[in-house]
Amino acid sequence: MRYRYIAYKYSRQGRPDAAFQSAWDAFGAWPLQSTILWRPPTDIYETPDEIIVVIELAGVTEDDMTVTLFSDLLIVEGRREQAALVDMNACHQLGIKYGDFRSEIVIHAPVDHDNVNAEYKNGLLRITLRKLD
Numbered sequence: 616m617r618y619r620y621i622a623y624k625y626s627r628q629g630r631p632d633a634a635f636q637s638a639w640d641a642f643g644a645w646p647l648q649s650t651i652l653w654r655p656p657t658d659i660y661e662t663p664d665e666i667i668v669v670i671e672l673a674g675v676t677e678d679d680m681t682v683t684l685f686s687d688l689l690i691v692e693g694r695r696e697q698a699a700l701v702d703m704n705a706c707h708q709l710g711i712k713y714g715d716f717r718s719e720i721v722i723h724a725p726v727d728h729d730n731v732n733a734e735y736k737n738g739l740l741r742i743t744l745r746k747l748d
Contacts, residue, residue, distance in 0.1 A: 620728040625688040673738030
């Protein structure tokens with residue numbers, strides 16, 4: 616798992632005009648999306664001294680995830696690989712999400728970016744952010 620702190624606020628980049636200019640623009644935008652991101656189930660709670668984030672990432676290795684902390688946002692992203700399906704005759708149910716994932720968690724309180732603890736155990740990533748006084 617890689618961790619980094621970026622000392623500025625996170626802002627989304629995007630077109631200010633959300634509407635497409637023409638039907639052709641709308642048609643042309645679909646093929647540009649090469650990957651569909653999924654968001655893993657996440658619990659966020661707060662104590663008097665900490666903000667705690669727990670993310671369910673069963674089947675993801677620590678090398679396949681990155682934790683990035685901006686001053687106002689925590690981003691956890693990575694990839695869960697699907698095992699190769701050998702000699703599959705039929706598929707009866709597909710409910711597990713595979714591929715790239717991204718979870719963005721807004722941080723409403725100032726936190727100590729040098730005192731971040733992340734633990735990955737039994738498929739759960741637990742990130743503890745110590746609040747500043």
